[in-house]
Amino acid sequence: MQKRIYPHTTTRTENQRYFNRERRFLFGVGVYLDYAATTPVDPRVLKRMMPYFSKKFGNTMSLHSFGQEAKADLEESREEVANFIGAKLEEIIFTGSATESNNLALKGIALARRSSSGGGRHIVISQIEHPCIMESAKWLESQGFEITRMAVDKFGRINPEDINKAIKKETILVSIIHASNEIGTIQPIVEIGKICKEKGVYFHTDSSQSLGKIPIDVNLMNIDLLTASSHKMYGPKGAGLLYIRKGTKIEPILHGGGQESGLRSSTVNVAAILGFAEACRISKKEIKKEAERLQKLRDKLIRGILTRVPNSHLNGHPKMRLPNNANFWFEFIEGESIIIQLDLLGVAGSTGSACSSIKLEPSHVLLAIGLKHEQAHGSLRLSLGKWTTEKEINYVLKVLPGIIKNLRKISPFKA
Amino acid sequence: MDLYSKEVMKHFRKPQNVGKIKNADGIGKVGNLRCGDIMYLYIKVAKDKKGKEIINDIKFETYGCTVAIANTSLLTTMVKGKTIEEAMKIKKDDLVKKFGGVPFIKIHCSLLAVDALAEAIYDYFKKIGRPISKELEERHEAAEKIGEELKKHHGGLFKVEEELHKEYEK
Structure with a gap:
């Protein structure tokens, strides 16, 4: 359940309705999980x-x-x-x-x-x-x-x-x-x-x-x-x-x-x-509740992907990490193609793969934490935000395993 | 607004001729050192009615980005049923043109696909002991050099692949 409170609403249902309306206006039917790239302007702002x-x-x-x-x-x-x-x-x-x-x-x-x-x-x-x-x-x-x-x-x-x-x-x-x-x-x-x-x-x-x-x-x-x-x-x-x-x-x-x-x-x-x-x-008022909410969703996403997708790994610290950040690497496939497949299904994410960079180099951060070139190649970052809902996380958990499976079918490294 | 053209997306959504060919007549394995993408092409050669060698069947496997996958798919549809001579004439620009253009940084993906085909044909010629043109020999040498370097980069992957391949050929 969405916890954000709209001051002019009186009931929980009304509050939820406002939230949904805002979400639809900003993202349509899309699932935006790239808040670390940029965020929409809060309507109050x-x-x-x-x-x-x-x-x-x-x-x-x-x-x-x-x-x-x-x-x-x-x-x-x-x-x-x-x-x-x-x-x-x-x-x-x-x-x-x-x-x-x-x-x-x-x-x-x-x-x-x-x-x-x-x-x-x-x-x-x-x-x-x-x-x-x-x-x-x-x-x-x-x-x-x-x-x-x-x-x-x-x-x-x-x-x-x-x-x-x-x-x-x-x-x-x-x-x-x-x-x-x-x-x-x-x-x-x-x-x-x-x-x-x-x-x-x-x-x-x-x-x-x-x-x-x-x-x-x-x-x-x-x-x-x-x-x-x-x-x-x-x-x-x-x-x-x-x-x-x-x-x-x-x-x-x-x-x-x-x-x-x-x-x-x-x-x-x-x-x-x-x-x-x-x-x-606004953040000063909402930061605590929002961090707790995002952290729950983030952990659900991380657990879900690691259990549903074979040969998948988490990048970064399991606990000491931003409440809204999830970053993975998947064996045998490349990240840019994951992003485009996700985009076709309405999900916006990001990758540290060399193919997505204008320099054709993998992310220096992923290399610094000891990932090999091929491992950084299959990376995916999903970052959550104010309008992310549990329903959206469930949707990603539903579609992502299939995308990974299909791309692995095309890859020479996994039959 | 999409990053890639409709043609690219068509091949990316539904790639044609994905997979391996058992006892292939020629296999081309190429990779790009900078981006790290890798493509495998398998060809099966037969003779047509006029007695000319044609690419009877072709399949691909690609470890790479959207455009890399789309390029290999497009190339296989373009050369399937064509004579080897005709297939050799396809250049990277033909692929880029068919796609209605790709971002500048992705042009190397088309070159990689064309190189994979050249390698598969080289492999076929080598197997049947046919003399190899100087150009093809040079391209092969370059591809081999890159392959060696890539093995250093992607060592883990190649190990997995070798084992899988052995399984498959059994």
Whole structure:
């Protein structure tokens, strides 16, 4: 039974009817299980955004009332978002995306420390970061910085002790993804944060996948910088944030009009940021119940697939994983063809197979947890969200075994 | 909006000529090193009324993506009943054209299918001791090289396959 409460409904049946209507409107008859790629905008978020495309169009930098109204609303949003992660108002910088936030975090810290006297040139990341961290680090490497890429265990977890050993005198930043976008594994952020604090190294975490799904408090977790994304948590695309602890030395990468305390010049996308803030406000209320609900569905899905499909395996940690993430690999077949078969039956998922990547390379995350090329080749990620129902999970459990069987019939590796 | 054309999806939904051929006259096994896809083609050769060799039966097995599966299926329907000479004339562009185009990154799948057929014909020629053209020999050498590399990548799979194959031939 759907637990989400619509404030204007009075009975459970009425509540369910609203939920179903919303679901049908957003997905038709399709079963969307790719919430880790992106989510639809929550209708309540959309409602809050609408005026900012018309009547409240002002530029936050303008002195007149149009501009000042937008500015006041922007600051209100900042407070809501700050509240959500236990930060102070002035520690939140809004950006255009999580990619931008991660670029700003890595390059901004690196440039700030380089220009100061005696600055270090060493940065620690993991082998399972999102491409925007991997590529930023690679670019910094080409600029003379030294990058250490931490290995993970077979579940995708980093041993905090390894971080402790990797930090040296020249280390300026440790950046570790909070929860993997592919396999959902949650990192021991608290311990890593503590180590960084003791050693006096900035600690950045990319929480694009985890914010809104598991609770985050930047102080309890000893986080100095945190990236988050609006469109992964039922906000609009085009808004991201970077939390920067007060006193952190960082340089901007976009120079211009000096918006966002001079760290991110660009006319502020008020509508998207308000949507982001509204999504945070809703999430703050619903996160606990929703996480419990999704976790139940996720476990049903994982158990169901592992028992119904022979030669299938779970990727990532069985327990320390996002409540909405399930990732498998199937022997003898390729993932892109699974996705297209699922799509034909109305189910949307994703894969780390080389065939689905524009570089024709298998997912670096799956390789980092020790999967061979052929194993990553048969991977499937299903990610659940707000509108996922038990009925949908049952449907996937019904159709997926047949798809796998048919593809194996075509494969030379299994009769 | 779909990622692939109707023709691709037609062959992917209902692939034609899937399976193995017992005591095949020629077997072509090829793979792509970068994406990791693997295709097996089995041919059975017979003589037509004019005494020309034709591909009497053809079957395929593909470990790969949508377009790889569709390509092998399409190729088998195109060469079944054709003479070996005619079959050899089919190029990757003919497959891509029949599909009404594929995404640029998937063009190598069509090449792989054509290579699989060339390998099957090479295998047949070798078996009956017929002289092999220089071009075919070169293609075979290239395919073999890739095969060796792939075995390093996909070692586990090949082991399974070898055992299955032995079972099948019994």
